[in-house]
Structures are given as C-alpha cells and as structure tokens.
Amino acid sequence: MDLSFQVDLRGVVDLLSHHLYSSPRVYLRELLQNAVDATTARRATEPAAAIEIRLEPLGLNESPMLRIHDTGIGLTEHEVHTLLATIGRSSKRDDLGFARHEFLGQFGIGLLSCFLVADEIHVVTRSATGGPTMVWRGYADGRYSLEKAEQERETPGTTVSLVPRPGMERWLQDESVRELAAHYGGLLPFDVLVANADGTSDLVTSPPPWVGRPADSTRTELLGDYCEKYFGFRPFDIIDLSVPEAGLTGCAFVLPFSANPAERGAHRVYLKRMLLTDRTPDLLPEWAFFARVVVDASELRPTASREALYEDELLESTRTALGEQLRLWLVRLSVTAPHRLQEFFDIHDLGVKALALHDDETLKLVERWMPFETTLGPMPLAEFRRTHPVIRYSRTVDNFRQIAAVATAQGIGVVNGGYVYATDLLERIGQTNSGIHVEPLEPGAVTTYLDTLDNHVELRMAAFLQTARAALDRLNCDAEIREFSPASLPALYLSDPNARHVQRLRETQETADPLWAGVLGALDDLDQSSRPQLILNYRSPLVRRIAGLTDPGLVTLVIESLYGQALLSGHHPLRAQDTAVLNRSFLEMIDRAVRGSDDD
Ligand SMILES: Nc1ncnc2c1ncn2[C@@H]1O[C@H](COP(=O)(O)OP(=O)(O)OP(=O)(O)O)[C@@H](O)[C@H]1O
Numbered sequence: 001m002d003l004s005f006q007v008d009l010r011g012v013v014d015l016l017s018h019h020l021y022s023s024p025r026v027y028l029r030e031l032l033q034n035a036v037d038a039t040t041a042r043r044a045t046e047p048a049a050a051i052e053i054r055l056e057p058l059g060l061n062e063s064p065m066l067r068i069h070d071t072g073i074g075l076t077e078h079e080v081h082t083l084l085a086t087i088g089r090s091s092k093r094d095d096l097g098f099a100r101h102e103f104l105g106q107f108g109i110g111l112l113s114c115f116l117v118a119d120e121i122h123v124v125t126r127s128a129t130g131g132p133t134m135v136w137r138g139y140a141d142g143r144y145s146l147e148k149a150e151q152e153r154e155t156p157g158t159t160v161s162l163v164p165r166p167g168m169e170r171w172l173q174d175e176s177v178r179e180l181a182a183h184y185g186g187l188l189p190f191d192v193l194v195a196n197a198d199g200t201s202d203l204v205t206s207p208p209p210w211v212g213r214p215a216d217s218t219r220t221e222l223l224g225d226y227c228e229k230y231f232g233f234r235p236f237d238i239i240d241l242s243v244p245e246a247g248l249t250g251c252a253f254v255l256p257f258s259a260n261p262a263e264r265g266a267h268r269v270y271l272k273r274m275l276l277t278d279r280t281p282d283l284l285p286e287w288a289f290f291a292r293v294v295v296d297a298s299e300l301r302p303t304a305s306r307e308a309l310y311e312d313e314l315l316e317s318t319r320t321a322l323g324e325q326l327r328l329w330l331v332r333l334s335v336t337a338p339h340r341l342q343e344f345f346d347i348h349d350l351g352v353k354a355l356a357l358h359d360d361e362t363l364k365l366v367e368r369w370m371p372f373e374t375t376l377g378p379m380p381l382a383e384f385r386r387t388h389p390v391i392r393y394s395r396t397v398d399n400f401r402q403i404a405a406v407a408t409a410q411g412i413g414v415v416n417g418g419y420v421y422a423t424d425l426l427e428r429i430g431q432t433n434s435g436i437h438v439e440p441l442e443p444g445a446v447t448t449y450l451d452t453l454d455n456h457v458e459l460r461m462a463a464f465l466q467t468a469r470a471a472l473d474r475l476n477c478d479a480e481i482r483e484f485s486p487a488s489l490p491a492l493y494l495s496d497p498n499a500r501h502v503q504r505l506r507e508t509q510e511t512a513d514p515l516w517a518g519v520l521g522a523l524d525d526l527d528q529s530s531r532p533q534l535i536l537n538y539r540s541p542l543v544r545r546i547a548g549l550t551d552p553g554l555v556t557l558v559i560e561s562l563y564g565q566a567l568l569s570g571h572h573p574l575r576a577q578d579t580a581v582l583n584r585s586f587l588e589m590i591d592r593a594v595r596g597s598d599d600d
Contacts, residue, residue: 007087009142013115020305024117024171028180029306030110031068031160032192033274037092037103038072038158039190042128044102049128054193054201055181058164058172061197065122066164066172071157074127077146080136084123085144087112104272107304115140117171118162124149128156140165178204187273187296208273208296210240210251227253230268230278231292236344239329241295246318250295252326258347259289269309270296277307282315285323287358290351293322327355327362334365345370353421360432367429373400373416375408381415381429385436388413392441393426402570403446406492409485410449414441446494450482453538461538464547464555468536471556472563475577478531479559483538490540493566495532534563560585
C-alpha cells in the first residue's frame, strides 16, 4: 500500500523561522514576490491588463489585518488545492521542475514565511482563466479551508490578508510595512503602493538609478545620492558594471577613504529587481575591498532563504568579470586622469598592491605610478630606475632605517620593502619583467660598501678596537672599525636575520634550565661571525677623538653610549641588558660632565 508523507506544519514553520530565514521581515518580501509573479503571469497572456499591487497595513482605518491586493493571474479552485495548500509545490517551475525564468519564486515555500508573523492567512482569489472567486483560509497548525466567496471579485486577482500573531503586530503596521516594501521592493518593475488612511496611496518603487539615464552630471549626482543613502559615503568615483551572461547591470562605488583589507565589503544584490541581500561579501573578488557594489541580475540564483547568492559557476565567472571591470577602470584612469589615479593610490594603497600581486596590468600601473619609500625619497619605481637600474630593496622597515643613511651616502639607492606587500611586489616585478633587475639588500651586505682601513691605521687602532670589543662582548655584539660616509654617523649597528636568530637562541639558553640549555647549545654553533656588529666609522671626527683617549674606562663608557645610540637610531628592539647599558652610560656621562665643570 502506498502512503503519503504527512507534514507537521508547526514543525515546518519552526524550521523556517529559526533556521531558514534570518528575520520575520522576509514575510513582506514573499508577499510582494507572489504579487509580482502573479502580475507577470497575467501580463504574459493579457499585455493590456490593468496592474495594481497595493499594501494596506494593519490598523489602517481600524483594519485587524494586513492586506496585499494584486490584479495578477489569480487561482482557480483546483490551483488553490494543488499550489497554495501544498508545501513545496509551485506554479513557477516548468514540467521538468526547473525554475521558470520570468518568475522570482521557485521553491513553493514562500507563503509559509507569513506564519512567522501571522496565525492565519486568508486568500481571496479569482483566476483570470475563469471560475468563481474562492476564499482559502490557512492556519499555522496545518489546517485549511476553502469555499466559494459570498461576493465575487470584480476583476481577476488576489488579496492576501494576514491575521497577526499576538506580539508580532508591529511587523504588520504602517511604519514597518513602508520600510520593508521600500527595502525589498524599491526597484520592482511594477508600481507598488502603500495605502494611507485618507484613501490615497504612496508609491514605493522607482527604476534602478543606473538604468536608462545619459551619462551626465545629473546621473552622477543621482548615483552619488544613492550611494550616500545606502552605503553611507560620497563615492570617489562610480564605475558602471555589466555582465550580460548573468543578466547583470549595476554600479561600483569607490570608497573615498581607505578600507580595512580584511573586511570584505557588504554589497547590495537585487535579483530580478527584488532585493536579495544588502550585505553579501561574495560578489567581488577578495582584493576589491575599495569598492561597494549595487547590482541587479536576472540569471544569478538565490539560496532557498533568498538571503544569499547560490555559489555556482556563473557566480564565479561573474565575480571574475566584475573584478576585470574594476581593473579596467584603473587602467583607464591612468590614461585619462593620472592625478586622480595618484589620489586613488594614496587612499587605497593596500588594495591596489594586493590586486597587483596577481594581476600583471595592475603591477605595471604600480611600477609606473605608485610611490615607494626609497633612499631618494618617496617615488614610483619607474622613476627610481632612471638613476638606479638595479632595484635594491630591504626586506624590513628596520633594515631600511639601518642602512638608509649609509646607502645614501654611498650613492646606493635602496627601496623600503618592509611595508605590507612591498617585498612581494618588488620580487614579482623582477620575475615578470626581464628588463628590470631587482635584488634584496641584507644589512650585512652593506659591510661590502664600507671601506677597510689602511694597514698602518688599523695597527694604530688595534688597542682601541680591543677595548671596544671587550666592552661589547658582554652584550653579545662584535666591534669593527671601517671608513664610510656620512662622516656624521659615528657608529652603525648591523644585525642580519641569522645574527638575530643566534642572539635569540643565546638569550633562551641563558634563561633555560641546564638540560634545555645543553640542547640549545648543541643547535647553536655560537659562530662569532653571526653576532651583530657595531661598525665604528673612522671617518667620523668623534670616533677619531675617542680612539685617542687613554682612559680605558672612558673608552668603554663611550662605546656603550654609541652602541645604545646606534640601536635607537636603527629602531632595533632593546633587550633588558641594552636598556641597562644605555641608562648606565648616559648617567655616568652626565656625572663626568658635571664633575668636569665642577673642576673648572
Ligand atoms: N498572489 C498570488 N497570486 C496567484 N498565485 C499565488 C499568489 N500567491 C501564491 N500563489 C501561488 O501559490 C504558490 C505557492 O506560493 P509560495 O509563495 O509558497 O511559493 P513560490 O512563490 O512558488 O516559491 P518561493 O518559495 O520561491 O517563493 C505559487 O507558486 C503560486 O502558484
């Protein structure tokens, strides 16, 4: 014996309200959608039929219900049983069960969302294909009744009335109804009216502001107003969007302030002119965080809750196409208004760099227009290359600061690769363009640009160097004397990444228990050459004078001070012992200076 499943409507309503829809607000969207679909169906057979979709809020002239009237196709008695009263059955699918293109609905569950706010749904309907006016009453507990209406409707169409569930009245009252009708249905292709108590009605629909207007300043103004109203900012620029395969048109609004790249944008998506969502991050590629988008699409699919886009190949290719249109806008800007591009780069530095990492055209724009910090000042790489055919870069901001003064004085140009994406971009520029030579410059490598001393000077300096080394040994730092420009720089602290690693290992070893200290010791060959170095500059008059001092105590003190100063000016992190040395040497210097002046 074949039996049919029974459906527990209470369970289904609970499922919808707590798991499918995010808010009871959606009931109005589903009502509007049914009215629009019924109107579309009627227009298909009667193109000249008069159209009306009108909402009467709860409380209007003491009305105990919310009502929505349409002059759509209506339903026959048989259709009421098979469509309205059967969960999951829809007139909007074809014989094979596919969603019919012209309709918004497809799942056959939308009307149930009314049970989120109502205990009873009344439908008075007369089919345009003939037959009497029928009255259907559906209850949240799963019962329904159907009878002939006492009074025939004058014209075909449907009136759906909701009897509010206690506590849910506010969703059906005037203010909510207007707000929700404009929110979901503001761009619908048919006029949607909300009735006033005095018998008049207000229109809540208007055409999409980006459609059918000449590209002039009035349109820009209008779209700017739209952006301000829905996204909260006046756009830096507006980009028209079109993806024919998705039946998509719309606009991207470029943010006039920098956006957090980790925060993906909230875009507005209409499907067949009904709002699907005003907060989807899924429409643009991740890198496009400098734009907010409003689009209407006829071919993209909704999820069953109609609150998100269904992730399929079409959505994927649409996302790529939209990304391409944003990128083309950038390229166009570089040709038509380079100063605007410059402004844009200033605002959206990170977004553009992220884009350039996987897009060669943008990479070219970045190379040509985007300023980088260099030892010659901020400038685009294209300009930097005019005087420095090899682009040398530091990997960190600290390294850049360490070597900037020395490199500049040597005539070596260095680009600061320490900022977000900068090193990756520089490397990618080198990889994708065989004509551009890019190479990293480690701080240790700077030593090759420092001149060694003449033999006789080195001999003279030997004792001084020994005292300096002894002073710095406790700090796990080496000392060297070299000659370099600028003469105003007495000492340079150089630590390459390897040295930093060894130093950390050593620190851990000092504080670890004996067993671990032993293990760490075995890892660390304690190679003296990978210790950081304080390079004293023989070209500096100060260093020459210090080298001439005879009091080893004073030499130690001065070396410690130079060490502290070099650490600070290179923005190196200070360990506890560095701070202690810095404090002690500073105070003792003051003490000596004060004592010296007392003696006078
Ligand atoms: N105002 C109306 N006029 C005529 N028919 C209607 C109306 N409202 C509902 N119907 C009929 O009832 C059926 C079920 O409606 P329901 O809103 O539950 O689902 P749907 O619109 O088909 O799909 P979805 O779940 O995607 O909204 C519709 O397919 C339609 O045939």
